[in-house]
Every structure is written in structure tokens, then in C-alpha cells.
Amino acid sequence: MKHRVVVIGAGFAGLQVVLGLKGAGCAITLIDRRNHHLFQPLLYQVATTLLATSDIAWPIRALMRERKDVTTLLAAVEGIDRAAREVVLRNGERVPYDTLVVATGARHAYFGKDQWEADAPGLKTLEDATTIRRRLLLAFERAELTGDPAERQALLTFAVIGAGPTGVELVGIIAELAHRILPAEFRRIDTRQARILLIEAGPRILPAFSDRLSAYATRALKRRGVEVMTGAPVTECSDSGIVLDGRFIPARTVIWAAGVQASRAHDWLGAEADRAGRVVVTPELTLPGDPAIFVLGDTAHVETGGRAVPGVAPAAKQQGKHAARTIRARLAGKPPPGAFRYRDMGNLATIGRNAAVIEFGRFKMTGWFAWWVWGIAHIYFLIGTRSRLFVALSWLWAFLSRQNSARLITQREAGHR
Amino acid sequence: MKHRVVVIGAGFAGLQVVLGLKGAGCAITLIDRRNHHLFQPLLYQVATTLLATSDIAWPIRALMRERKDVTTLLAAVEGIDRAAREVVLRNGERVPYDTLVVATGARHAYFGKDQWEADAPGLKTLEDATTIRRRLLLAFERAELTGDPAERQALLTFAVIGAGPTGVELVGIIAELAHRILPAEFRRIDTRQARILLIEAGPRILPAFSDRLSAYATRALKRRGVEVMTGAPVTECSDSGIVLDGRFIPARTVIWAAGVQASRAHDWLGAEADRAGRVVVTPELTLPGDPAIFVLGDTAHVETGGRAVPGVAPAAKQQGKHAARTIRARLAGKPPPGAFRYRDMGNLATIGRNAAVIEFGRFKMTGWFAWWVWGIAHIYFLIGTRSRLFVALSWLWAFLSRQNSARLITQREAGHR
Incomplete structure (x- = not known):
């Protein structure tokens, strides 16, 4: 047998x-x-309207099609x-x-504050990504609709908690949406007045990277209109906002990228x-x-x-x-390889259009070249020619047209709340 | 003013x-x-895993970007x-x-039988499409998992009620999934044993088309393994199946395309x-x-x-x-154009790979050429170069690789039922 x-x-x-x-x-x-394998490193791009769900997820049994020795069970x-x-x-x-x-x-994980999950969703599954996408886009829509200036400012405040690569990559695209893509499309609000907060309990963002790259990322984010708040642990989180250093910040959209x-x-x-x-x-x-x-x-x-x-x-x-x-x-019946040894392949994170950080041992890279290297590396890591082609085309299109293509609000009719 | x-x-x-x-x-x-304009004629392709949601939906305010005279409200x-x-x-x-x-x-509409909606979803919104997609794919997954032969057959019975273009187009792709795409991927079941039923209360399918094209479509569907049942009004519909002519047919997946x-x-x-x-x-x-x-x-x-x-x-x-x-x-202050006159642009419907019917007045067309004409016409009707390019590429890829790319089960974890 x-x-x-x-x-x-x-x-x-x-x-x-x-x-x-x-x-x-x-x-x-x-x-x-789940019926699909998910390429989690690009999930934040689904959450921020750059990619479609099917670009980064493949049916597991399709991947195992030729493997008659594998039975896939959902x-x-x-x-x-x-x-x-x-x-x-x-x-x-x-x-x-x-x-x-x-x-x-x-x-x-919410470090014992599981009740925060409803108001500060995290990003692990395709549903998480479409939930965050819906909340992001709805916030702008509701800001356009409201007549109350305080409510409008709360709707236009986006707080991302946790400044690892996911947190940084999220605020990078949210800033691009607010400052470059959406302004021409709204008539009652100026989406450039959005506040985009990157909140980190520790002393600096991208803690897995060196000080120098962390500092570069901070500068690059600030240039893009992101407020970087370090040494700032969140002590409260609700559907009206967050508490930071005992200070309440009204924010209708909070995203959890902290643990x-x-x-x-x-x-x-x-x-x-x-x-x-x-x-x-x-x-x-x-x-x-x-x-x-x-x-x-x-x-x-x-x-x-x-x-x-x-x-x-x-x-x-x-x-x-x-x-x-x-x-x-x-x-x-041969001797097994023994102890596992981890080969550190370095760290990569994008910050936004033409900005990324790459670190591989002593080798460090920033700026537009790092951004292109990041993109090419990720296309290489995708599965199959089709995904590579479609993701590359989507990125190229977004880069040239300055338009993101998956700006859909789904799963709940917006007017119903 | x-x-x-x-x-x-x-x-x-x-x-x-x-x-x-x-x-x-x-x-x-x-x-x-909704925040998007939806190209409903291709919605059935989202429901049947061929296209991604963002391929056929565009943010309304993005379409109105240059129109400063238009305020869009969600x-x-x-x-x-x-x-x-x-x-x-x-x-x-x-x-x-x-x-x-x-x-x-x-x-x-369910003609007074609104309680059928839960068990026989229709196809009007993106959520409808992803719901149908989930049910279709889950039926195959559950059939692979069950040990009960009767349950397996019920899971592998797909009934589409209503044989207008949408119904015909749905069964066409479901048949392609069951007979060509999925067989190589399952180990315990033979997906070719799936029963795919197209159920029509009236005397023939595609009633808006001529007799000849309707007969061609019937033959083409039968060749693809679809059971066409005309003159067969559904009198009962539940989560275990449907009643037709007083006869109960166990079917776990029922789709409503009737009114x-x-x-x-x-x-x-x-x-x-x-x-x-x-x-x-x-x-x-x-x-x-x-x-x-x-x-x-x-x-x-x-x-x-x-x-x-x-x-x-x-x-x-x-x-x-x-x-x-x-x-x-x-x-x-000029005389208005007066009464609206409808110009009938003809009828089109696809049946499956290399088969479609087109009717324009006396002009009629069937077969592979009609299929390509249908595809080119629909690409023309999409909005924007990006959608045209991506839909055309998706179709070409599916045609050549015999793989559909959006086979995702989302919004509910499958094991939970």
C-alpha cells in the first residue's frame, strides 16, 4: 500500500x-x-482596488490537475x-x-481585544480584502453625501494600525487614491483633505528593516500625505474612532495590520x-x-x-x-536532511508609485528602481503564465492611466446603512 | 440657474x-x-467562472470623471x-x-412564489453572480466529499429554470465545466455524470428567436450533454430539488432565469x-x-x-x-423628437464553445462564426479600452487553455455547512 x-x-x-x-x-x-490558494503578499492590492480577487487566487484542485496522486478535499x-x-x-x-x-x-490577532475586530478588520482572506475595499470606498461616498462637516472629516480619516510591510503598503495606496485618483471624481468634497494615519506602537515603521530604510519609508510616506505616528499604542477602538495617547481621533475607517x-x-x-x-x-x-x-x-x-x-x-x-x-x-530509507535552516531572502515593501525598499543582508535599495524590482519579483512569484500576464498588465495599466480598475463596492448595498 | x-x-x-x-x-x-455600472449581458460569465467581477463593472463616478456637470451620489x-x-x-x-x-x-420575479428565491437565486447583480458561482462550485466539492450515492447525484444535478438567452448561456457553460474542465480535477467522482437541466414552461427554448434557431440551439445543447425540458412548468422548488409535471427531481443547485x-x-x-x-x-x-x-x-x-x-x-x-x-x-426651444421608436437590433445568444445564434430580421446565423461575431460584438459594447482588452484576453485564454480563471468560492467558508 x-x-x-x-x-x-x-x-x-x-x-x-x-x-x-x-x-x-x-x-x-x-x-x-477554502477552494483556493491565495497569494497573500498581494492581498493588500485587492483591498485597495488595484487587483481583482481572481488575479491572486487559484483553485487548489486546478493546481493539482496533473497530479493523479493528489486528492483535493474542500x-x-x-x-x-x-x-x-x-x-x-x-x-x-x-x-x-x-x-x-x-x-x-x-x-x-487583537492582543486580547477581540471586540475590536468588527471596527478594525484585518487582512488575511479574500473576504477581508473585499470588506476593507468596501469600507474604504464607502467612506468617500458617505463623505460626499453628508452635510455635517465633523462627520465628513471622520469619514475622511483612515487609520491603519501596525506599520509592518502590510500597513505601509496599505497607506501608500490609500494616499494615492485620496490624493491622485479620486479628487477629479467628487464634486462636493475634496478627497485630498483626507487624513491617512499610519499608527505604530513601536519606535519606528518597518521594524524588520534597517534604520536607514525605515527612515526613507517615513519620508516617502510623508511626502505622499501620510501622517506617520510611532510610539503610539492604540488603547481604544470603536466604530467612531480610536484613542491614542489618551487622545480620541474620530475615524470611520480603521484597518488592523498589527499582529x-x-x-x-x-x-x-x-x-x-x-x-x-x-x-x-x-x-x-x-x-x-x-x-x-x-x-x-x-x-x-x-x-x-x-x-x-x-x-x-x-x-x-x-x-x-x-x-x-x-x-x-x-x-x-536514506538519511533525512536533518535540522531546518532558514535562508533569509531579504525584505521588500512598496510605499507607493516609484517608491519601495529592498534589503538583502548588507545590500539595500530604495526609490523607483526598487519599486520595479519589487514588481518584477512579485510577478515571478505568482503561479502560472495567466496570472503573471494579467497582474503585469493591470499594474502597467494603472501606472499609465493613473486609474485603479477594481473599485467595486460589493456585498452590501451602500444606501442600506 | x-x-x-x-x-x-x-x-x-x-x-x-x-x-x-x-x-x-x-x-x-x-x-x-450601487457604486458601479454593470454590464448585465455578461453577468452569466461571472456566475460561471469565466470573468472576474471587475471585468464587467465600472465605478459610475469614474465614468463621470471628466463631466464636471455631473454629481454622482451613491x-x-x-x-x-x-x-x-x-x-x-x-x-x-x-x-x-x-x-x-x-x-x-x-x-x-417568482410569479408569486417569492419563497423560491432562497433556493433558486436569480442573476441581476454582482452578488447574485458570485452567489451562483459559489453554489455551482460547492456542489461539485460536496459531491466529491459525500459517501452517499443519492446525495451525490442530487449534488451533481443542476437545474436552470427559464430558457431565454440567460438560461441557455448558463447551461452552456455549466455543461462545459462539468464535461470538459472539471473531470481531470476530481478523484472520487466523475463530473461528466452531472445532469444539467434546462427547464422551460413554454413550448420551446429561446422563444424570442425563430423556430429554426431555437431548434438549432436545442440540438447544440443536447450535444453538449444538456437535458432540454420544454412545456415543463416548475410547480415546486425547495433546497432538495424541484417538482416538474408532478415528478420530483432531486437537485441541489437551482438557478432562476424565468422572469x-x-x-x-x-x-x-x-x-x-x-x-x-x-x-x-x-x-x-x-x-x-x-x-x-x-x-x-x-x-x-x-x-x-x-x-x-x-x-x-x-x-x-x-x-x-x-x-x-x-x-x-x-x-x-426646438420641437422635440416626439414618439420613441424602437429599432430592433436583433437577438444574440451563445450556447457554448463555437456555438451561438444570431438573428437580425431575416438574417440568421449559427455555429462557430456566430460565436465569434457574438464575442466581438460584446467586446465592442464594453466600456473602455481596458475592459475590452482584459475580457478579450480572458476569453482567448479560456478558449486556448480550456481553463476558466475565476473559479473562486467566496463569502462563506465551505466547510461551515
Whole structure:
């Protein structure tokens, strides 16, 4: 009988495991509760009207079309029966495994303030992105409609909490919308009067980057009309605004980009987790005491060289490859590759039209050239010629026409609130 | 003071009025409760995974960018105060008019069986389309997951009720999905065993076309694996299936393409309406007794040459142009063009890859050439170079790769039901 591999989660890590097991002769079951693999690094561009949802998401089973060794199941996992070596699905089906890979990702976290989620949505799924897109666009629409100046200013205040790459990239495009794209389209308001706030509890933005690039990003954002507020922890958050340093700022649109919490895989596994809910794994990326179970990506806490591996796409992919190599070695009776080592591929973030920061060890780059390198790198990382072509064309079109093409308010009729 | 024109509804008719008033020196307010103009003739392609939502929808205010005489409001209308000549918005604002244009379209109608809507969604908005897309794709996913053969067959039975162009076009692509695109991607089920039913109460499909084209379409659909059932009124509809001729057919996916009902504009106007809720207008397309109010498109009942003008996009556009010409003539003190005359631009419908029917008076066309003509005509009717380019590329890509690109299940996590 073939060796049965069950992979839960078709994100960067899970997908890489399946790709790495091509031709290994396993019977693979790939389980996800979504029907698509999502390219999360560009999700902020869906949230900000640059890209369409289908540009950065692919049906998982279409990706596995040629892989007759892979059965894709769209299903929610209820638990893992480690004694019986079975994954239990919500419909009651039990999927037996010889090797299990858990790579179920993370959600945004509110550090104990879960009640903030309704007023400050985060950005992890396509629905999150279309929700944020709707709120952004509705704020301008309602500002055009209201007769009350205070209400108008609150509607035109956009606060992004958290200044990692996602936060920076969000405010960059919001500023472009408010200052360059929308002004010609409104008759009663001047969208250039919008306040766009980037709020960071720590001392500087883009903390994963060097001081120099962080300072460049701050200058570039300010030039684009963004107010950068560092050392400013948010202490309150409601549908009318936020409290910062004891000061209330009326803001109708608040976006959360400040922190993540791993999925509840540690519950399923009955495993030890760190504060962010990530399962603490061995250097081989397996569950302590159960080498048949791998935990990867944002779901796992692993340290290499004394530092925790960051929750970024390249790290998840590398872990997926490593797990696949380990499984193949075991099946072939060869020595497995051993401890996972993270290769830092550097950090990239865009700030706006013709501005980005790239850091790779001592190598640093800013400005328009970094922006083009960022774009080309991301097109390379997309899956398939079609997505590459369509995203490249969308970007080129937006760049030349100064118009974003996916400015749709959907899922709720605007007049109804 | 400038002549104030208020247009409610930015569909084909309303948009055409605004375009026709370019340079007329009016102060125009364009009100819609959606932020986008939707190209409804291609909505079925969003519902069936061929196109992305943003390919066929454009932000209304972006279309009006250069028109400084137009104020666009995203707002729901609460009523019309004809005595005061004001449109009342839901937020309480009153928008005064000298000339009012009401073009608020239609919704699908269930002939008194409104309870069917939950189980047999219709296709009028982008949300309708993504709902149908989700249900279609989820049915295949659940069939792959279930162990119960009867349940599997019910999940793989797709019933489209109503065999006008929309119904025919929907089953055409569903058949292509089931028979050509999806078979290679499922491991437990054979998607070619799907039953695809096109159900029509009348004696033949595509009743607006000639007998010959209707017969061709029937043959073409059957060759593609569609079961065409005519003279078959649906008497029951639930989440487990439909009743036809006293016979119960288990079907988990039912789509309604059988009828429409005009928006409730006749309530706002206190006007006489026909059975479909359409306001009966004068030959000049104005409200009887109130020439300052035009009612256009699917909201209006108008007869030319003894026949009611059909609720199709070309008719709505022609009415919009006619109303704009009438308003311009009045402002210039010239004789208005008088009675509206509908120019029948013919009928078009696609059936599937390389099959379409086109009828223009005595001229008739079928087969692959008609299919290409249909495609080129629709690309021509889209707004803007970008949409034309992206839709053309999407179609070309789907044609060559035999893959549809927008196969996303969104808005509800699949495992949750």
C-alpha cells in the first residue's frame, strides 16, 4: 500500500510539500476549507482596488490537475485523532494518514481585544480584502453625501494600525487614491483633505528593516500625505474612532495590520504552543515525540541560529520543501536532511508609485528602481503564465492611466446603512 | 440657474441620458445605490467562472470623471415628492429637479412564489453572480466529499429554470465545466455524470428567436450533454430539488432565469403599472400628465408599433438617447423628437464553445462564426479600452487553455455547512 500523506492547509507551506512529493509514489490528500490558494503578499492590492480577487487566487484542485496522486478535499477539519492516525473532518469522515502535515496558517490577532475586530478588520482572506475595499470606498461616498462637516472629516480619516510591510503598503495606496485618483471624481468634497494615519506602537515603521530604510519609508510616506505616528499604542477602538495617547481621533475607517495569531492547530494536536499560538516544533519541523507529524509555516514556532523564523511566505515555502525532502528520504530509507535552516531572502515593501525598499543582508535599495524590482519579483512569484500576464498588465495599466480598475463596492448595498 | 436633471439609476438607460446631455449646460445629479455600472449581458460569465467581477463593472463616478456637470451620489432613494419636485434620499436629503429620469431597472420575479428565491437565486447583480458561482462550485466539492450515492447525484444535478438567452448561456457553460474542465480535477467522482437541466414552461427554448434557431440551439445543447425540458412548468422548488409535471427531481443547485419584475418606481411615482410592475408611459417616454418625468428601460412599459418594447440593453440605451434628445430640444426651444421608436437590433445568444445564434430580421446565423461575431460584438459594447482588452484576453485564454480563471468560492467558508 502506498504511503499516505495528509496535508492540511494549501497555503505556501502545504502547497510546497505537495509539489516536493511529486513522483514520490505517495497517496496524498490535500485538505483546505477554502477552494483556493491565495497569494497573500498581494492581498493588500485587492483591498485597495488595484487587483481583482481572481488575479491572486487559484483553485487548489486546478493546481493539482496533473497530479493523479493528489486528492483535493474542500473540507473543514474538526480534529486530529493521533492515536488512530486519522484526521477528522467536520462531516464525520476520517482520513487516515501515515504522515501528517499541518500548515493551517494564522489569523490577525487583537492582543486580547477581540471586540475590536468588527471596527478594525484585518487582512488575511479574500473576504477581508473585499470588506476593507468596501469600507474604504464607502467612506468617500458617505463623505460626499453628508452635510455635517465633523462627520465628513471622520469619514475622511483612515487609520491603519501596525506599520509592518502590510500597513505601509496599505497607506501608500490609500494616499494615492485620496490624493491622485479620486479628487477629479467628487464634486462636493475634496478627497485630498483626507487624513491617512499610519499608527505604530513601536519606535519606528518597518521594524524588520534597517534604520536607514525605515527612515526613507517615513519620508516617502510623508511626502505622499501620510501622517506617520510611532510610539503610539492604540488603547481604544470603536466604530467612531480610536484613542491614542489618551487622545480620541474620530475615524470611520480603521484597518488592523498589527499582529497575528496562529490557527488552532495546537488544540487539534494537544501540543505546546508559544504566546502567538504557534506549535513549538523540533528542528526537523516535526511534533516533539511524533515524527510522523510536521507543523509548518505560520502555524509553527521554530528557531534557527537562536532566532525565531519569521512568518513570511519564503520561510513557509522553505519549510514545505524541507518537510517534503524529509518525507522522501524516510521513504527511500536514506538519511533525512536533518535540522531546518532558514535562508533569509531579504525584505521588500512598496510605499507607493516609484517608491519601495529592498534589503538583502548588507545590500539595500530604495526609490523607483526598487519599486520595479519589487514588481518584477512579485510577478515571478505568482503561479502560472495567466496570472503573471494579467497582474503585469493591470499594474502597467494603472501606472499609465493613473486609474485603479477594481473599485467595486460589493456585498452590501451602500444606501442600506 | 441651470436646468437641474436628476437621473435615478446608472444602468444602460440612465447612463445614456447623462451621456446624451453632454454639453447641454444642465446641472445633473446621477443617483444609484450601487457604486458601479454593470454590464448585465455578461453577468452569466461571472456566475460561471469565466470573468472576474471587475471585468464587467465600472465605478459610475469614474465614468463621470471628466463631466464636471455631473454629481454622482451613491444613495438609496426613499421616494419622490412630485409636488415639491424633489427626490427624497434615505438619509433625508432632498434633491430638487426640473427634469427627473427614473431608470431603476428590474429584479427577477417568482410569479408569486417569492419563497423560491432562497433556493433558486436569480442573476441581476454582482452578488447574485458570485452567489451562483459559489453554489455551482460547492456542489461539485460536496459531491466529491459525500459517501452517499443519492446525495451525490442530487449534488451533481443542476437545474436552470427559464430558457431565454440567460438560461441557455448558463447551461452552456455549466455543461462545459462539468464535461470538459472539471473531470481531470476530481478523484472520487466523475463530473461528466452531472445532469444539467434546462427547464422551460413554454413550448420551446429561446422563444424570442425563430423556430429554426431555437431548434438549432436545442440540438447544440443536447450535444453538449444538456437535458432540454420544454412545456415543463416548475410547480415546486425547495433546497432538495424541484417538482416538474408532478415528478420530483432531486437537485441541489437551482438557478432562476424565468422572469423579472420592475423596481418599485411606480410606488414612488404613484403611477399606473402593468403586471410586471412597469410604469406605463407616454410614447415620449414620460409619465402621463407629467412631462418633466421620464421613465425608461426595464422600469417602463412602452409600446411601439403595437408591440411592447422588450427589456433588453439596446432598448434601454435607445430610450436613454431619446430622452436626452427630448430634454435638449425642450431646453433649446426646438420641437422635440416626439414618439420613441424602437429599432430592433436583433437577438444574440451563445450556447457554448463555437456555438451561438444570431438573428437580425431575416438574417440568421449559427455555429462557430456566430460565436465569434457574438464575442466581438460584446467586446465592442464594453466600456473602455481596458475592459475590452482584459475580457478579450480572458476569453482567448479560456478558449486556448480550456481553463476558466475565476473559479473562486467566496463569502462563506465551505466547510461551515
